[in-house]
Amino acid sequence: MSAGFAPLxxxxxxxxLERRLGADWSGLLWTAYRWMRTARSLDERMVGLQRQGRxxxxxxxxxxxxxxxxxxxxxxxxDWVFPGLREQLVALVRGHPLGTYLxxxxxxxxxxxxxxQMPCHPTAREVRYVSMxxxxxxxxxxxxxxxxxxxxxSDDAVSLAFFGDGATSVSDFHAGMNFAGVFHLPVVFCCTNxxxxxxxxxxxxxxxxxLAEKAAAYGMPGRRVDGSDFIETYLQLSDAxxxxxxxxxxxxxxxxxxxxxxxxTSDDPSRYQPADWxxxxxxxxxxxxxxxxxxxxxxxxxxxVREMDRQIDAxxxxxxxxxxxxxxxxxxTLERDVFAPAVSAPSAEG
Amino acid sequence: MTEVTLVQAVNRALxxxxxxxxxxxLLGEDIxxxxxxxxxxxxxxxxxxxxxxxxxxxxxxxxxGAAVGMALYGLKPVAEIQFLDFIYxxxxxxxSELAKFRYRSGGQYPCHVVIRSPYGxxxxxxxxxxxxxxxxxxxxxxxxxxxxxxxxxxxxxxxSSIFDPDPVIFLEPKRIYRTVTGEVPEGDQRVPIGRARxxxxxxxxxxxxxxxxxxxxxxxxxxxxxxGVSAELIDLRTLVPLDAGAVLASVEKTGRAVIVHEAAxxxxxxxxxxxxxxxxAFFSLKAPIHRVTGFDTPFPYxxxxxxxxxxxxxxxxxxxxVRAG
Numbered sequence: 001m002s003a004g005f006a007p008l009x010x011x012x013x014x015x016x017l018e019r020r021l022g023a024d025w026s027g028l029l030w031t032a033y034r035w036m037r038t039a040r041s042l043d044e045r046m047v048g049l050q051r052q053g054r055x056x057x058x059x060x061x062x063x064x065x066x067x068x069x070x071x072x073x074x075x076x077x078x079d080w081v082f083p084g085l086r087e088q089l090v091a092l093v094r095g096h097p098l099g100t101y102l103x104x105x106x107x108x109x110x111x112x113x114x115x116x117q118m119p120c121h122p123t124a125r126e127v128r129y130v131s132m133x134x135x136x137x138x139x140x141x142x143x144x145x146x147x148x149x150x151x152x153x154s155d156d157a158v159s160l161a162f163f164g165d166g167a168t169s170v171s172d173f174h175a176g177m178n179f180a181g182v183f184h185l186p187v188v189f190c191c192t193n194x195x196x197x198x199x200x201x202x203x204x205x206x207x208x209x210x211l212a213e214k215a216a217a218y219g220m221p222g223r224r225v226d227g228s229d230f231i232e233t234y235l236q237l238s239d240a241x242x243x244x245x246x247x248x249x250x251x252x253x254x255x256x257x258x259x260x261x262x263x264x265t266s267d268d269p270s271r272y273q274p275a276d277w278x279x280x281x282x283x284x285x286x287x288x289x290x291x292x293x294x295x296x297x298x299x300x301x302x303x304x305v306r307e308m309d310r311q312i313d314a315x316x317x318x319x320x321x322x323x324x325x326x327x328x329x330x331x332x333t334l335e336r337d338v339f340a341p342a343v344s345a346p347s348a349e350g
Numbered sequence: 351m352t353e354v355t356l357v358q359a360v361n362r363a364l365x366x367x368x369x370x371x372x373x374x375x376l377l378g379e380d381i382x383x384x385x386x387x388x389x390x391x392x393x394x395x396x397x398x399x400x401x402x403x404x405x406x407x408x409x410x411x412x413x414x415g416a417a418v419g420m421a422l423y424g425l426k427p428v429a430e431i432q433f434l435d436f437i438y439x440x441x442x443x444x445x446s447e448l449a450k451f452r453y454r455s456g457g458q459y460p461c462h463v464v465i466r467s468p469y470g471x472x473x474x475x476x477x478x479x480x481x482x483x484x485x486x487x488x489x490x491x492x493x494x495x496x497x498x499x500x501x502x503x504x505x506x507x508x509x510s511s512i513f514d515p516d517p518v519i520f521l522e523p524k525r526i527y528r529t530v531t532g533e534v535p536e537g538d539q540r541v542p543i544g545r546a547r548x549x550x551x552x553x554x555x556x557x558x559x560x561x562x563x564x565x566x567x568x569x570x571x572x573x574x575x576x577x578g579v580s581a582e583l584i585d586l587r588t589l590v591p592l593d594a595g596a597v598l599a600s601v602e603k604t605g606r607a608v609i610v611h612e613a614a615x616x617x618x619x620x621x622x623x624x625x626x627x628x629x630x631a632f633f634s635l636k637a638p639i640h641r642v643t644g645f646d647t648p649f650p651y652x653x654x655x656x657x658x659x660x661x662x663x664x665x666x667x668x669x670x671x672v673r674a675g
Binding site: 080082111112113114116117121123125130131133135138140141142143144145146147148149150152159171172174175176178179182336337338339340341 | 401404406407411412414415416421425427439442446451453454456457458459515
């Protein structure tokens with residue numbers, strides 16, 4: 001893959017970080033780092049549980065954590081998130097409880113969506129995280145319609161549409177980008193280009209070298225961002241969110257990241273990825289880069305990391321155990337939520 | 351009460367809903383300045399403004415996807431798809447998204463969108479301005495499917511659809527947009543979704559039809575009197591939810607059923623009615639169920655009058671059914 005970035009030049013200096021991220025810059029970085037370690041640990045555990053047959057499916061976000069975490073930290077409370085395949089962390093960072101997410105992963109009776117969807121397709125209305133579809137790209141035009149609503153009600157919210165490199169080929173990407181351009185709506189289009197749509201490399205997905213160039217066709221700015229660099233990602237997202245919030249229209253951000261995992265637990269990348277992909281992608285690992293940055297800034301100690309990991313492990317272990325103890329949804333839930341509960345439709349079974 | 355055409359009734363219902371609720375808005379192709387290619391939205395841009403009567407770029411998936419997003423946020427969008435034949439670029443948004451949002455979110459994200467679309471043949475529209483593909487939508491759990499046949503029902507059912515909590519596919523029989531007239535009430539007078547309407551009572555055979563098939567079915571039932579047959583005509587009005595009680599009650603009375611639709615026969619909506627009758631009213635039936643439908647072909651331009659059921663075909667089916675047993 002030629003579209004790589006040189007590893008982040010380290011270190012950012014502390015004064016520079018304070019200027020760009022504000023007075024609590026170290027708190028922000030620590031929060032992000034904690035989420036990164038949580039996410040990495042969650043991915044490892046869930047893949048293992050899937051292999052043991054204890055959950056049905058899992059789609060790791062390994063290698064893409066910086067984008068979701070940055071988004072979760074950069075948005076305001078009234079912003080809406082229309083997720084793609086690997087943005088569950090946005091919901092968690094915004095405050096969706098990890099324990100609730102585990103109930104979803106186990107599709108048990110305490111899943112707020114009643115176990116209706118495959119794992120990694122959560123719904124978290126309380127943090128304006130929209131129910132995710134497995135159909136690639138449909139969320140793009142939905143995010144645009146939602147943003148129309150913001151302006152209609154004079155709500156200063158912004159809509160974030162997440163999607164991958166593969167989604168730039170589908171009709172809803174085009175339709176959504178075009179509508180947002182025509183109506184000049186407060187949307188941030190977040191293309192997480194992990195360079196693979198299951199087995200298809202991005203070079204075969206699009207002729208343009210940088211997916212961000214597609215923005216020009218819709219009359220909006222497009223920027224390519226090193227999505228493994230939490231700081232750049234956070235700053236670019238904050239800037240695009242502010243632009244949208246001020247009524248200055250949509251932006252397409254292309255976050256170049258490296259998919260360090262299979263597409264999902266149902267995938268075998270050895271069939272299509274070059275032998276050195278793992279090694280190359282590991283050089284861009286956002287967690288490793290954050291570690292090196294924190295280390296260079298003198299903010300990292302083995303003791304702190306050990307204590308952090310101990311807490312993360314305990315939290316995950318408890319949440320997994322609680323979910324595994326919970327019964328599956330009862331058969332009485334099967335026909336709920338097809339229509340609104342007030343409806344007593346005449347039925348052929350009646 | 352005023353006498354209006356069916357398409358004028360649609361326009362009036364939209365106006366009533368938009369006046370009653372400032373968060374009802376319309377989006378679609380050519381619906382603003384042009385008032386819609388059938389003029390269903392005539393005058394609404396002037397009275398409600400471009401924020402609420404939105405001329406969109408030419409993309410059905412964009413229209414439906416945007417409407418879904420508006421509805422998730424809490425607005426009440428009414429999307430127009432110019433012809434039902436053009437709905438397929440938005441089909442994924444309808445069947446994968448709109449129909450499933452409430453279910454897949456465990457009720458957290460209801461998604462209330464009305465999609466209005468003119469459907470059906472008889473206007474010299476050829477393959478792509480004539481189809482009657484309501485069965486696709488009726489087959490998808492989570493969608494209501496409404497098909498009025500009179501101005502009063504178009505008015506009252508569209509109001510019910512706009513203020514319903516669930517997604518509604520509202521199919522407008524364009525062949526009779528201007529050929530049927532009738533009185534519509536003033537104000538927010540709704541016709542409930544899920545209730546069939548008895549067009550005429552009879553004792554020998556039940557005829558089930560909807561949309562643009564109601565006028566020829568009515569004519570056929572009247573003509574069958576000359577054959578000594580008393581036919582009952584039921585306008586289903588809403589395909590989902592089906593008023594199965596009305597269907598069964600009628601056949602339990604008459605013992606015979608003729609089902610009429612202009613859509614293709616194979617796996618058409620009539621197959622469901624026939625199946626329900628076979629399952630629930632078998633011992634009331636005196637004769638085989640008869641379907642009068644379009645053909646299992648694409649919709650033909652030059653031969654559309656052959657393709658579409660007419661009063662003569664329906665009358666023949668009525669008489670044959672009664673004579674069969």
